[in-house]
Amino acid sequence: MDMPRNAFKAALKEGRRQIGLWVASNSPDNAEMLATCGYDWLLFDLEHTTSSTADAAALMRAVAPYPGSAIVRPAWNDTVDIKRLLDAGAQTLLVPYVQNAEEARAAVRAVRYPPEGVRGVAGFTRASRFGTVPDYAARASEEICLLVQVETATAVENIEEIAAVDGVDGIFVGPADLAASLGHPGAPSHPDMRKATLDAIARIVATGTPAGILTLDEGVLEAAAEAGALFVAVDVDAAILRRGAAARREAWR
Structure with a gap:
């Protein structure tokens, strides 16, 4: 069986902007519904939600038949959590709170097998299509995409050194934590x-x-896109639901 292609990683390499949606819900039905909306990517958040690795696997399965890519944000830059998400089939990870080059290198090591990294080897996982992808361990890094978040003053100061780390495929700015x-x-x-x-x-x-x-913030979003941001999350599922529900109630108040 063939290695699943990471369309999101390919698009970034080609410089094609990818429009995404942040997903806080751990409902596979909601995820599948959102996958029909035409976003280039959906991010499933395990940092600021109650979602688990098992939830992430179910969410990825729900959107697998659709063209958009699944991205998973682990709760932390943790080797064990990252290993489990990769084995569950995640090909693109957004690792939060990366402060410097050493922490970026730790994330790179977590997504790569030895000798380049420390990812544990398991033969029969969803990642390798349960052992049917030939030479999966040797080829996995070709399709794994590692994104890291800069979301503090310290991290922003270190942008250039983080970007220089081999294996970092993209850097994400987190305005909420950066504001704090x-x-x-x-x-x-x-x-x-x-x-x-x-x-x-x-x-x-x-x-x-x-x-x-x-x-x-629509103004910041547009300005970021004009400044060259390539992967842009334009909304959050929970925010869309609340806005829609509140607007509908106001219409009938």
Whole structure:
């Protein structure tokens, strides 16, 4: 059986912008419904939700028949969690809270088999289509895409050294945590934050590394896209649901 192709990784290499949606729900039905909406990628979040590795596997299965790519955010830059998500079939990971080059290298080691990394080898997993992909261990890194998040003042200072780490396929700016780090907790749309966010995007782009972002501030989103952000999350499933439900109630109040 063939190695599953990572369309998202291929698109970033080709410089094609990928529009995504952040998914907090752990419902496979909701995930499959969202997969019919035409987004290039859906991110399943395990950091700020109650979702587990088993949930992530179910979500990836739900969207597998559709063209959009699944991205999973582990709860932390943790070798064991990353190993389990890879074995469950994740091909693109967004690793949170990467502060410097050494932490980026740790993430790279976690997604690669020895001798380049420390990923444990298992023969019969969803990743290898249960042992049917020839030479999976030797070829897995071809289709695995590693994205890292810079979301503190320290991380932003280290953008260039993080981008220089071999195996980092993209850098994502997290405005919410960055706002807190810069003294504006809960205010990612503060004017100082807009400048800091767009400066970070521009510096990532200048290194030749694909840049990404999630923000519900339409102005910042558009400016980030104009600055060259390649993987852009334009909304969050929970926010869409709440806005729609509240608007419908207001219409009938």
